[in-house]
Amino acid sequence: MKKRLRKFKIVTTPQTKYVALIGVVVFAIFAFSAFQSMTLGSIVHDAVLSAKEEARPAEIALLTITTNNCPECFNIQSVVEKIKNSGVNVTQEGTLDFSSDEAKQIIAQFGITSVPTVIVSGELNRSSSLERVVTPIAHLSGGALVVDTIEPPFLDAQTGAVQGNVSAFAIIEPSCESCISLDPLVSQIESLGIALIENKTLLAQSAQAKSFISAYNISALPSLVLIGDMNKYTDFASVWAQIGTVALDGTYVLRTKTPPYFDIVQSRARGNVGVLFIEADTCETCYSAQVFHTPILQNFALPLSNVTSLNASSEEAQVIIEEYRIEKLPALIMFDDLAAYPSLVNAWAPVGTVESDGTYVFRSVEFAGQPYLNVTSNTVVSG
Structure with missing residues (x-):
């Protein structure tokens, strides 16, 4: 006997429709939140990567060309150290000698004019x-920076001749x-970076000294003659113009x-x-001529x-x-060749006699603004 299957009818009420709607809404919110989280996470991830990329130091390569035949030449290593300390990541570094074929190829490729030099490439x-x-x-050449503005002495990259050597006489x-x-003047010149490979003292009676005196119409001694590649020291010319x-x-x-x-x-x-000080030794409160005048005379460069x-x-x-x-009193008396000090001569009239x-x-x-002795009345006058 066949069993009869009863058919069940799903009855929808307002309440069940409401529950279903809520379920759909919750699912949509959950899906949106999940999508938003994924999107936000992707944005944050990209931002982190971007920040890391920005913070990453520039990656560069250094190639130094130097020479062992010029010990007095500029020390390019000081420039290399400054570059390394500028917050970069040196991923590759090499050194070539000026005499090598590879160095000559690099010099021609980048239009290098002076050695030592360093070529900076990369980011x-x-x-x-x-x-x-x-x-x-x-200067920028072939996508790289070529350091070529260095202090003398250096090698001419084309001829190999040393540039910037100077002789002082x-x-x-x-x-x-x-x-x-x-x-002191020669020491000061050296301190300004002038490379003196020779420093000689010549007696005025020597043949070489007479040659210089005649050729350059020198009228006073001592005198200093600088011969060599002085044109390589462009900033020094303005300094020298004040004295020569x-x-x-x-x-x-x-x-x-x-x-x-x-x-x-x-x-x-x-x-x-000659300088003579006469002190008012009978006046205990009077100022000292030597103490007061010495620094003033030194300002006028008097020996x-x-x-x-x-x-x-x-x-x-x-x-x-x-x-x-x-x-x-006290008194200051000077004698001999004061005329050689024109600045003192010009300043003397208001304060003294010749x-x-x-x-x-x-x-x-x-x-002086201090007590002094009136010799005529033998009295102390307050300053």
Whole structure:
């Protein structure tokens, strides 16, 4: 007997429809949230990767070309170290000797004019600090930066000749023992980066010195002659213009006459000066002439090698006080070749006199602003 299957009818009520709707909405929200999370995660991931990429140091390669035949040449390693310390990642580094065939090919390829040099390639625009270090001293060639603005001496990349070597010749007059020394000037020139491969002192009577004196019309000694590749030191010319000239053949000749010096035309020493201080030893509160005037005289570049100090009460001082009619103490008296110091001569009139024998006598003791002795009344005058 066949069983009868009962047919069930699904009855939908308002409540069941509401529940189904809620389910659809929940599923949609869940799906949207999942999609949004995936999208947001992708954005965050991309942002992280982008940040990492931006933070990644520039990757560069360095190729240095140098030479063992020029020990005095510029040390390019100092530039290499600056590049390495600019926050880059040097992934490849090499060194070639100037004499090698490979170096010559590189020189021709990048239009290199001077050696030593360093070629920087890679992510050149990625690092601003790298640009600050390299750009001022390099030019762009073949997609790489070639460092070619270096200090002399260096090799001419085409000829291999050393550029920037200079010889210094100091010409002195041996009879002028008080003449200034040029050693401090030579040391200063070297400190400015001038490569002096030769530093000679020539006596004025030597054949070479006479040749220089005649060729460059030198009228005062000591003098300094710089011969060589001075044109490689472009910034030095403006400095030298303050103390010397540049001859037509490029030779630098010192012209400033700093006393004491030897005048070749007059055949005598110029600028030797004697200084005499007379102190008011009977006045305990009066100022000291030597203490007050010494730094002022030094400002006028007077040599203080011939200095004498006397007490006013001494017989020798009394003779001088009477001879030059000195009415106020302490006193400053100067003699010999003061005319070699034009700045002092021009400043002297308001404060002193020049006697008939050429002696300079300081008269304006009030200028010190301190107590002094009136010789006539033998009284102390407050400053």
